[in-house]
């Protein structure tokens with residue numbers, strides 16, 4: 001059975017395989033062999049990071065930015081890692097433009113099976129049960145038709161678009177979904 005759950009040790013070998021396959025923890029930055037090796041060398045330290053989130057994160061341009069409270073959920077089947085959803089509990093100035101409340105990714109070998117659509121649907125239920133948010137912002141690159149479809153299938157309403165903060169020349173579409 002496919003479920004959304006907290007990251008845990010049982011999924012780490014598959015999570016590392018997924019990164020080697022092309023899954024990236026940050027949709028704006030591909031993984032590097034060095035970054036994957038750090039996780040593979042100490043999976044427990046990587047998992048512990050979810051319990052001790054940093055107050056600052058490195059932004060795509062290399063500068064330091066505020067890290068908002070966030071929850072990571074993994075989509076798994078048995079011990080197999082399939083994808084992830086990052087839920088930002090609130091927005092800040094950058095996330096209001098690009099990032100929004102929810103970001104997701106599915107490992108390459110599991111795409112095209114409806115997983116992202118199901119993950120987002122389950123995530124909206126999770127947010128309704130756990131956060132005081134009545135609606136959530138999702139920002140989608142205008143050149144990402146699969147993600148646009150995922151958002152629209154989940155009730156996303158296009159409210160505007162902005163120049164992409166981190167990808168010059170590209171556009172981020174703004175969608176809001178009622179929780």
Ligand SMILES: CC(C)(COP(=O)(O)OP(=O)(O)OC[C@H]1O[C@@H](n2cnc3c(N)ncnc32)[C@H](O)[C@@H]1OP(=O)(O)O)[C@@H](O)C(=O)NCCC(=O)NCCS
Pocket residue numbers: 027103104105106107110111112113114115116117118139140141144145146147149150
């Ligand atoms: C975007 C992504 C999450 C989609 O995951 P997925 O599990 O394959 O998505 P789903 O199978 O639930 O649905 C994809 C939908 O897009 C459609 N689609 C896929 N490629 C498409 C394309 N090139 N043009 C139009 N529609 C497309 C599929 O047909 C499907 O729609 P359907 O259910 O009506 O048939 C996945 O490709 C991914 O992880 N990409 C990298 C990270 C990323 O872009 N994340 C989103 C950031 S906003």
